[in-house]
Amino acid sequence: MPELPEVETIKQELDKAIVNKKIIGVVVNNAKVIKEPKKEKFVAELKNVAIKKIIRKGKLLILELSSGKSLTIHLKMTGQLIYPRQGGASPVKATRVSFKLSDGKFLDFNDSRVFGELRLIDDWRKLKFIQELGPEPFDLSPEKFRQMLKDKKTKIKVLLMDQKFISGIGNLYANEALFRARIDPRRPANSLSDKETDLLFREIKKVLLDAIQHKGSSVDQYVQLSGKPGEYVKYHKVYDREGKECFKCKGKIKRISLSGRGTYFCPICQR
DNA sequence: AATGGGACCTGCGCGC
């Protein structure tokens, strides 16, 4: 789903495609995704405002505007940003909000499950989500990462997905990073040796960077800004491979549930 | 403090 690599891919594409363009109109097909302010105010305050800068924090996208406000976009599970809209004037079924830009083209926010969240706010730094967000893997040292795990008894995989602990990692990359580091997802975080912790830290950063290079993983709804799928799926080792052969040992990939999330691993390779 | 489960939603794939 959209995790750090997918959101970063979109961020980089938005940088090239829409910065310094102006929003000349907003069409709302489903107001549920607009969390603040109310729809009418949201639409009115976005009119004739230019997009100055794109920022990504964890899985959150932030568009800083010439009005001084910011538009934040969380894709949650099935959100997409598409630009320019393909096929002319009519949006697709899942298009919840459309932004008409000064070049006459549409930036569409699509979200089949309507979990996504748009906010137009004065200061994104004051958002609760932002204030509570943990550091990104790239902002940490191996020493700091070790320290963070030291007194945590939580299962390592659940901890990696906790955005307040570390930001950007979701279910897919938590599974993949743990496979690469050969660590059982059920292990308590503080049971990892220094060596295992360092290896895990390296593999987290590697898998995220690899995925960014391949423009993310299109397993469900995620696509790039252009609508093209991301290509990292072909490099997945465990995610969504229950019962299939482990590429390393030929054993069977197992699926269990941790905190209600599908967890895939190789019981032979991961200890 | 840590953990689990439900809620938010829709679409898909499965079994019958």
Added chain:
DNA sequence: TGCGCGCAGGTCCCAT
């Protein structure tokens, strides 16, 4: 072929 059901996961919220 059609239908109902379970499931997918990011985040929040509540209960234990």
